[in-house]
Amino acid sequence: MVSKRIVPCLDVRNGRVVKGVNFQEIRDMADPVEMARYYYETGADELVFYDITASVEGRKLFTDVLRAVASQIFIPLTVGGGINSLDDFDTVLKSGADKVSVNTGAIKNPSLIGAAAKRYGSQCVVLSMDVKRVDGKFHVFANGGRIDTGMDALEWAKRGEDLGAGEIVLNSIDTDGVRGGFDLPMLRAFGEIVSVPLIASGGAGTMEDFLELFQYDRIDAGLAAGVFHTKKIEIGSLKRYLKDSGVNVRI
Amino acid sequence: MIAVVDYGVGNLFSLLCSLRSLGLDCVVTNQKEVLKRAERIILPGVGAFGDAMEKLRESGLVDTVKELGAEKPLLGICLGMQLLFDKSMEHGEHEGLGLISGSVLPLAKDIAPTLKVPHMGWNKLEIVRDDPIFRHFQNGEWVYYVHSYYAANCCDHILGVSEYGVRVPGLVRSGRIYGMQFHPEKSGGAGLRLLKAFSEL
Numbered sequence: 001m002v003s004k005r006i007v008p009c010l011d012v013r014n015g016r017v018v019k020g021v022n023f024q025e026i027r028d029m030a031d032p033v034e035m036a037r038y039y040y041e042t043g044a045d046e047l048v049f050y051d052i053t054a055s056v057e058g059r060k061l062f063t064d065v066l067r068a069v070a071s072q073i074f075i076p077l078t079v080g081g082g083i084n085s086l087d088d089f090d091t092v093l094k095s096g097a098d099k100v101s102v103n104t105g106a107i108k109n110p111s112l113i114g115a116a117a118k119r120y121g122s123q124c125v126v127l128s129m130d131v132k133r134v135d136g137k138f139h140v141f142a143n144g145g146r147i148d149t150g151m152d153a154l155e156w157a158k159r160g161e162d163l164g165a166g167e168i169v170l171n172s173i174d175t176d177g178v179r180g181g182f183d184l185p186m187l188r189a190f191g192e193i194v195s196v197p198l199i200a201s202g203g204a205g206t207m208e209d210f211l212e213l214f215q216y217d218r219i220d221a222g223l224a225a226g227v228f229h230t231k232k233i234e235i236g237s238l239k240r241y242l243k244d245s246g247v248n249v250r251i
Numbered sequence: 252m253i254a255v256v257d258y259g260v261g262n263l264f265s266l267l268c269s270l271r272s273l274g275l276d277c278v279v280t281n282q283k284e285v286l287k288r289a290e291r292i293i294l295p296g297v298g299a300f301g302d303a304m305e306k307l308r309e310s311g312l313v314d315t316v317k318e319l320g321a322e323k324p325l326l327g328i329c330l331g332m333q334l335l336f337d338k339s340m341e342h343g344e345h346e347g348l349g350l351i352s353g354s355v356l357p358l359a360k361d362i363a364p365t366l367k368v369p370h371m372g373w374n375k376l377e378i379v380r381d382d383p384i385f386r387h388f389q390n391g392e393w394v395y396y397v398h399s400y401y402a403a404n405c406c407d408h409i410l411g412v413s414e415y416g417v418r419v420p421g422l423v424r425s426g427r428i429y430g431m432q433f434h435p436e437k438s439g440g441a442g443l444r445l446l447k448a449f450s451e452l
Contacts, residue, residue: 001414002372003393040439045373071268076395076437096264098437121298123369123397166369197367220372250373250393 003250004214004242005045005221006235007199008228010035012081013052015061019226029229036069039228042235044075045250048101048169048223051081052144063095070096080128084108089116093124101126101169104142107149107156110163117164122196127165129153131186132173138186145173154193161196168194169223172202177226179205182213191218199223207233207241214247253277253450254289256331258310260296260303266328269436269443275450283315291450292319296330300339300355300400303330304347313348320350320428324452329398332423332430341400351425353405358398362416369399374413376421376433376441382410383452384422384429387444394421394433394441401432427452 010017010032017029029035036047049069051062059082070077079092080101089100100120106113106127116125130145131138131153138153157168170190172183182203191198197220200213204224213222227233239249253270255263257279270277278285286292294316296303307313319325320335327335336347339355347355359368373393378385396413402420411422413433422445423430429449435442 002370002374002396005372070265072272074265074269074272074436074443075439093262094264096268098262098265123371166371195367197371220367 001248002220003045003248004219005199006043006210006239006249007046007048007221007223008039008044008235009048009050009201009223009225011050011052011225012062012065014058015065017229018052019229032065033068033072035229036073039235040073040075043239043251044235046076046078046221047073048078048080050101051079063091066092066095066097078126080126085112086115086119089120089124093120099124099126099167101128103128103130104144106160107140107142107151110159113160113163113165117166122164122166125165126167126169127157127160128169128171129156129160130171130173133186138189141173145171145176154189157190157194161194165196167197167199169199169201175203176201178203179227181205181209182222184212184216187213187219188216191216194218197221204233207238210238211242211245211247214242252289253291253293254286255279255293255295256286256312256316257281258303258307258312260298260306260330262297263295266293266295266436269446270450273443273447273450275446281310281312283312286312286315286319289323291323291452292316292325294325294327294331294334296328296334298330300330300333300341300347301343301345303334304345307334317348317350320348321426323427324449325350325428326449327428327430328436329432329434332432333400333402335423335428335430336402336405339400350428351405351408351423351430353402353408353423355400356403358401358415358417358419366416369397370401370415370419371397373438374415374419374421374433376411376413378411380410382424384410384424384445384448386448386451388441388448392441394435394438396421396433398432402430
């Protein structure tokens with residue numbers, strides 16, 4: 001059977017990996033190629049790169065980084081950040097991405113999901129959602145978690161799947177960067193209605209958090225950034241711990 | 252030299268990077284002469300079966316690929332493997348290259364509804380028949396899959412399987428023709444070692 005996946009996420013700005021807390025307070029961390037290689041060697045199942053630069057120069061640096069990573073790292077690579085058109089898909093796929101993650105671009109233009117799925121296949125299209133509780137409901141936030149769209153997040157997930165997204169990444173803004181554990185109540189709400197693979201993001205602080213996450217069998221992967229970047233959790237140790245606890249992981 | 256068949260399907264960047272990382276001389280081509288000169292052939296592919304066969308026909312390479320399969324090691328990867336079979340039932344019935352007997356069927360019909368389709372992620376490849384392709388590979392190593400259709404009725408040709416509701420043929424062989432349903436270029440060290448073994452056949 002397929003294993004549960006451990007996915008480090010690298011936010012890249014101007015060619016460097018950075019990390020924010022609750023989507024703010026950005027800190028410079030490391031060289032993305034070096035970091036990707038470290039994760040590959042310690043057993044990451046997949047890597048996600050988000051381009052969080054807005055400038056043309058930053059974009060160019062990002063695709064350079066992506067090419068360098070793809071030429072040395074032989075596991076699936078997902079790329080997101082500023083994907084607004086099929087041309088954007090094309091650019092990152094040609095630079096070595098295997099999957100492309102859409103977020104604000106798909107909120108503005110939902111037909112992008114269907115068009116990309118038709119051209120590149122559903123397996124290539126990842127719908128990434130930043131979700132936060134507002135008055136007891138899950139709302140979709142746009143622009144890196146800054147703008148409340150007012151959209152119902154559960155409906156958006158279902159719609160994204162119907163349009164052709166092959167995978168959904170669920171970032172909980174409420175738990176992001178806090179390291180108090182994944183947002184299990186939120187994940188369960190989505191797990192019940194989503195039938196494509198679901199990747200949980202936001203809140204990983206300890207190895208136990210991952211174990212708790214995977215005890216809910218509708219979750220396919222756990223994504224985290226800070227705890228891996230700072231080496232608070234080392235992926236090799238995490239996977240051994242999960243395996244010893246009965247979780248099906250690739251070692 | 253390994254020639255990767257370019258018929259306008261899929262992204263070859265990662266595959267080329269993986270071959271080059273092994274120090275292998277490789278070229279992407281749609282030229283018959285180059286394919287004939289190569290020592291080994293790789294037939295890649297992603298997307299839908301019908302479209303891919305149509306593109307291969309448009310490239311005028313169907314007969315060349317069939318001829319080369321009899322002469323030198325040929326490896327089909329993912330959809331490239333599926334094309335090697337007689338036919339596929341993906342969105343209608345489509346004729347394949349007929350280099351390996353068997354047909355390609357939808358996974359969804361044959362597995363429990365609780366299992367997600369596509370079969371996406373890392374799965375263990377269990378060796379069912381020893382072969383030189385496994386020279387650098389150990390039984391039960393993990394490989395990376397992304398597919399919604401699988402090869403069936405091909406028992407005699409199966410070298411390795413992965414369990415996903417059914418026993419999914421992961422690695423098949425007929426004569427000098429090999430097929431990998433998973434992506435060796437995305438399967439970490441295990442995948443690279445399978446590609447290395449292919450380069451040594």
